[in-house]
Amino acid sequence: MSAMxxxxxxxxxxxPFKANAVKSSLWRQSIKRLMRNKLAVSGFVIVIFMxxxxxxxxxxxxxxxxxxxxxxxxxxPSAKHxxxxxxxxxxxxxxxxxxxxxxxxxGFASMVLSVFIGSLLGAVAGYYRGVVDQIIMxxxxxxxxxxxxxxxxxxxxxxxxxxxxxxxxxxxVMIMLSFVGWxxxxxxxxxxxxxxxxxxxxxxxxxxxxxxxxxxxxxxLPNITPLLIVIATLNIGGSILMESVLSFFGLGVIQPTPTxxxxxxxxxxxxxxxxxxxxxxxxGLCIFITVIAINIFGDGLRDVLDPKNKR
Amino acid sequence: xxxxxxxxxxxxxxxxxEEGTVKAVDDVSLQVRKGETVCIVGESGCGKSxxxxxxxxxxQGPNGKVVGGKIDLxxxxxxxxxxxxxxxxxxxxxxxxxxxxxSSLNPVLTIGQQIMEPLIEHLRMSKKEARKRAxxxxxxxxxxxxEQIADxxxxxxxxxxxxxxxxxxxxxxxxxxxxxxxxxxxLDVTIQAQILDILRNFREETVMxxxxxxxxxxxxxxxxxYVIVMxxxxxxxxxxxxxxxxxxxxxxxxxxxxxKPILNQRQDELYSIPGQVPNPLELTESCYFHDRCEHCxxxxxxxxxxxxxxxxxxxxxxxxxxxxxxxHV
Amino acid sequence: xxxxxxxxxHLKKYFPIKSGLLNRTVGxxxxxxxxxxxxxxxxxxxxxxxxxxxxxxxxKSIVRLTEKTSGDILFKGQDLYDLSPQEMxxxxxxxxxxxxxPYSSLxxxxxxxxxxxxxxxxxxxxPTDEVRDRVEEVLASCGLSSYHxxxxxxxxxxxxxxxxxxARALVxxxxxxIADEPVxxxxxxxxxxxxxxxxxxxxxxGLTYLFISHDLSVVEHLCxxxxxxxLGTMMETAPRDELFKNPLxxxxxxxxxxxxxxxxxxxxxRIVLKGDIPSPANPPAGCKxxxxxxxAVERCKSEVPEFRNVGxxxxxxxxxx
Numbered sequence: 001m002s003a004m005x006x007x008x009x010x011x012x013x014x015x016p017f018k019a020n021a022v023k024s025s026l027w028r029q030s031i032k033r034l035m036r037n038k039l040a041v042s043g044f045v046i047v048i049f050m051x052x053x054x055x056x057x058x059x060x061x062x063x064x065x066x067x068x069x070x071x072x073x074x075x076x077p078s079a080k081h082x083x084x085x086x087x088x089x090x091x092x093x094x095x096x097x098x099x100x101x102x103x104x105x106x107g108f109a110s111m112v113l114s115v116f117i118g119s120l121l122g123a124v125a126g127y128y129r130g131v132v133d134q135i136i137m138x139x140x141x142x143x144x145x146x147x148x149x150x151x152x153x154x155x156x157x158x159x160x161x162x163x164x165x166x167x168x169x170x171x172x173v174m175i176m177l178s179f180v181g182w183x184x185x186x187x188x189x190x191x192x193x194x195x196x197x198x199x200x201x202x203x204x205x206x207x208x209x210x211x212x213x214x215x216x217x218x219x220x221l222p223n224i225t226p227l228l229i230v231i232a233t234l235n236i237g238g239s240i241l242m243e244s245v246l247s248f249f250g251l252g253v254i255q256p257t258p259t260x261x262x263x264x265x266x267x268x269x270x271x272x273x274x275x276x277x278x279x280x281x282x283x284g285l286c287i288f289i290t291v292i293a294i295n296i297f298g299d300g301l302r303d304v305l306d307p308k309n310k311r
Numbered sequence: 312x313x314x315x316x317x318x319x320x321x322x323x324x325x326x327x328x329e330e331g332t333v334k335a336v337d338d339v340s341l342q343v344r345k346g347e348t349v350c351i352v353g354e355s356g357c358g359k360s361x362x363x364x365x366x367x368x369x370x371q372g373p374n375g376k377v378v379g380g381k382i383d384l385x386x387x388x389x390x391x392x393x394x395x396x397x398x399x400x401x402x403x404x405x406x407x408x409x410x411x412x413x414s415s416l417n418p419v420l421t422i423g424q425q426i427m428e429p430l431i432e433h434l435r436m437s438k439k440e441a442r443k444r445a446x447x448x449x450x451x452x453x454x455x456x457x458e459q460i461a462d463x464x465x466x467x468x469x470x471x472x473x474x475x476x477x478x479x480x481x482x483x484x485x486x487x488x489x490x491x492x493x494x495x496x497x498l499d500v501t502i503q504a505q506i507l508d509i510l511r512n513f514r515e516e517t518v519m520x521x522x523x524x525x526x527x528x529x530x531x532x533x534x535x536x537y538v539i540v541m542x543x544x545x546x547x548x549x550x551x552x553x554x555x556x557x558x559x560x561x562x563x564x565x566x567x568x569x570x571k572p573i574l575n576q577r578q579d580e581l582y583s584i585p586g587q588v589p590n591p592l593e594l595t596e597s598c599y600f601h602d603r604c605e606h607c608x609x610x611x612x613x614x615x616x617x618x619x620x621x622x623x624x625x626x627x628x629x630x631x632x633x634x635x636x637x638x639h640v
Numbered sequence: 641x642x643x644x645x646x647x648x649x650h651l652k653k654y655f656p657i658k659s660g661l662l663n664r665t666v667g668x669x670x671x672x673x674x675x676x677x678x679x680x681x682x683x684x685x686x687x688x689x690x691x692x693x694x695x696x697x698x699x700k701s702i703v704r705l706t707e708k709t710s711g712d713i714l715f716k717g718q719d720l721y722d723l724s725p726q727e728m729x730x731x732x733x734x735x736x737x738x739x740x741x742p743y744s745s746l747x748x749x750x751x752x753x754x755x756x757x758x759x760x761x762x763x764x765x766x767p768t769d770e771v772r773d774r775v776e777e778v779l780a781s782c783g784l785s786s787y788h789x790x791x792x793x794x795x796x797x798x799x800x801x802x803x804x805x806x807a808r809a810l811v812x813x814x815x816x817x818i819a820d821e822p823v824x825x826x827x828x829x830x831x832x833x834x835x836x837x838x839x840x841x842x843x844x845x846g847l848t849y850l851f852i853s854h855d856l857s858v859v860e861h862l863c864x865x866x867x868x869x870x871l872g873t874m875m876e877t878a879p880r881d882e883l884f885k886n887p888l889x890x891x892x893x894x895x896x897x898x899x900x901x902x903x904x905x906x907x908x909x910r911i912v913l914k915g916d917i918p919s920p921a922n923p924p925a926g927c928k929x930x931x932x933x934x935x936a937v938e939r940c941k942s943e944v945p946e947f948r949n950v951g952x953x954x955x956x957x958x959x960x961x
Contacts (some may be wrong), residue, residue: 202747208809209759471916504897572857575860578861588797605906621646
């Protein structure tokens with residue numbers, strides 16, 4: 001390309017670096033970098049596997065998880081029952097898969113609720129400051145000082161005392177979990193919002209006289225989204241664990257609806273523990289693998305998306 | 312050569328990134344004589360800072376590596392030294408000052424402690440002697456109330472004062488060579504004048520060589536005896552300072568000199584070099600400057616010119632001077 | 641028209657210093673301490689100073705990015721601080737700011753075309769179907785092509801990003817542009833391109849500039865009048881040629897002599913100041929410059945010099961003049 005001597009057009013006539021890059025957004029770059037992280041990718045694959053297993057698996061099972069067959073009770077794993085049967089003759093494998101549906105759904109749904117409430121409140125607090133900020137943050141602080149597990153236990157006990165029907169319990173547990181989950185999230189989002197507001201490009205939006213709505217949705221939101229994605233992902237693991245703990249103590253979803261937690265609980269006696277490991281190892285392993293996979297993937301996401309890591 | 316203090320031969324430092332290998336310093340050779348001030352000048356990405364860091368052994372693996380060449384300091388090849396030997400050289404034989412003094416000093420140690428460290432370490436002074444010398448040094452760099460300053464912490468001082476402290480530390484063991492990497496870029500212009508004054512005074516008192524890295528041609532004119540112009544990791548021109556400013560040979564050097572607005576020399580439209588610095592990951596087998604060059608010829612697009620001698624103390628890497636260079640051999 | 645486009649009268653901006661358990665105000669950083677500037681249409685006023693001079697704060701106070709402490713800012717005769725937030729928002733297109741750092745003044749997640757066009761949309765200045773045309777037009781004036789519209793800032797170099805920042809301000813057809821150190825973060829060869837661009841735009845669009853910089857050689861090139869600030873106070877103001885030919889204030893002289901000139905072995909009259917720039921939180925009494933002034937006398941330590949007109953539109957604040 002022959003050069004032109006110093007005129008206006010000179011600065012731009014040459015194409016920028018990646019001449020053949022199709023719209024290279026930051027998202028695309030991030031995804032590419034994520035895919036290079038083998039650990040994160042394997043975490044993701046495992047999670048997808050668990051989802052498929054739990055939601056589609058039972059369709060292939062000849063057994064329903066609820067059909068009692070006392071003739072077949074407490075059988076060890078065999079060709080007919082790959083993971084054996086439980087005290088009521090139900091197929092363990094099918095129940096584990098069905099239980100996964102509950103655990104994963106509750107985990108995901110309560111995360112969605114927490115993130116929605118938490119980020120909305122956190123963003124409002126961080127953007128508008130003043131009285132609104134004070135009120136929201138004081139409420140969040142208050143909730144954060146209350147230890148979540150005892151709070152959930154109390155709530156769970158109340159569910160049992162009021163004899164809430166099993167079907168509704170799942171939804172109530174989701175709400176309970178998001179109730180204790182949103183303050184931490186709101187804090188993080190508010191912090192990020194406070195820092196973003198001071199960036200020079202946000203000062204530019206003031207000088208340009210842009211409307212509030214545009215500032216929030218076109219400028220701030222895309223910059224908060226990466227952090228949100230990371231927080232959300234890491235939050236799911238915690239929710240799944242909490243749900244398992246609750247149902248282990250009989251305070252969340254209860255039998256006959258299986259969850260990984262209550263399956264472990266039903267094997268919570270000396271004989272089952274010692275002599276029938278197929279009753280508690282599979283659900284326990286599922287919790288373990290799922291949560292770890294989610295966390296590994298979340299970690300990989302954070303390495304790629306966390307604005308503080310950016311060059 | 313006998314009177315060369317520092318002799319860098321064919322130095323290459325590469326950085327390995329996700330997107331490819333960046334040849335930050337690509338086959339660079341330069342010499343600094345005893346008592347001479349050599350300036351490496353160039354814009355961002357030209358490799359001048361990396362050259363200085365390579366000399367000091369500050370290139371961090373695994374991403375960065377000095378992949379070849381020889382750095383001879385008064386008879387010792389710095390690249391062959393191990394960590395300990397290098398540590399001894401730094402501070403005693405070579406002093407270095409960086410662009411950001413705030414981040415070069417330890418925030419939890421007093422100024423005095425930081426000046427005394429190399430004195431105790433390299434010159435084996437006692438604490439008492441070191442303290443005395445530290446106070447002297449602080450006064451030498453033009454700071455009054457030296458006792459008070461010696462007991463303060465870095466965050467209590469301004470950028471200009473910190474940079475003077477950095478100079479004090481760097482010259483405390485009377486090194487043969489001082490490497491200054493953009494020492495005044497972050498400072499105000501009146502403070503810059505003070506700092507350059509101090510450097511000039513030291514240069515006269517002790518016979519110290521200075522390797523000064525900068526992008527500011529004004530600073531080069533004030534300080535340098537000899538100038539090296541770098542572009543995209545390579546040396547494109549070098550020469551004695553008055554000659555280089557009066558008769559720049561390489562089109563890039565010419566462009567740089569013409570583009571700088573000079574006080575009291577107004578022009579209607581400033582000359583500007585069109586285009587921008589090439590992407591280090593997409594360099595081709597051509598003269599790296601060809602797409603911005605007014606005199607670009609066919610050969611410039613396909614082959615890279617070598618650095619050739621044009622006269623005593625003058626070298627250019629440009630196809631325009633092939634014939635002239637051939638005559639000089 | 642002899643009416644100034646922008647009038648800054650006795651502007652002060654003090655930042656409170658809070659300390660202690662009760663967060664009480666223990667002092668003030670006097671960032672801007674009584675500055676007055678008048679800029680006529682078509683002029684370029686250069687505001688020069690080093691760190692702590694308060695020049696950037698002046699720019700920000702004018703566009704109300706920070707709120708003034710006292711003083712008046714009159715734009716086209718209208719006091720900007722009398723306006724409600726909504727009214728201020730409506731006026732903003734006429735009064736734009738260009739930032740120093742091209743790397744942080746563009747939102748990395750917003751495409752270039754959107755960044756430039758959104759203000760047009762929000763202010764309803766142009767019908768929606770014409771927005772893209774306007775964006776292309778202004779990009780071309782700034783030396784960029786329409787190919788750049790769908791790209792993100794990180795795909796561009798510093799010089800190009802600064803052009804985008806300029807385009808963003810320009811598309812609103814402002815009457816006044818305040819440029820806050822717009823070339824300081826750029827390499828020399830790119831600086832020249834951007835300076836030329838500023839010049840060209842002024843000629844073709846009849847713009848008025850307030851150009852803030854620490855670099856006297858750049859300011860000399862672009863400006864018609866120049867004001868020199870030190871620690872929040874205006875030390876000297878003069879038309880460009882007058883200032884460079886006949887600088888009166890010792891600080892101006894020191895500044896001029898400190899600028900490194902790329903001519904080797906040049907013999908110059910050097911005035912090297914002693915000491916450091918004092919903190920704006922604790923400025924010296926009397927003339928703020930007296931602690932570093934080579935010519936200071938007793939009077940300078942206690943009496944604040946008056947900012948006087950010494951003829952041919954040249955104003956100085958110094959007892960020795």
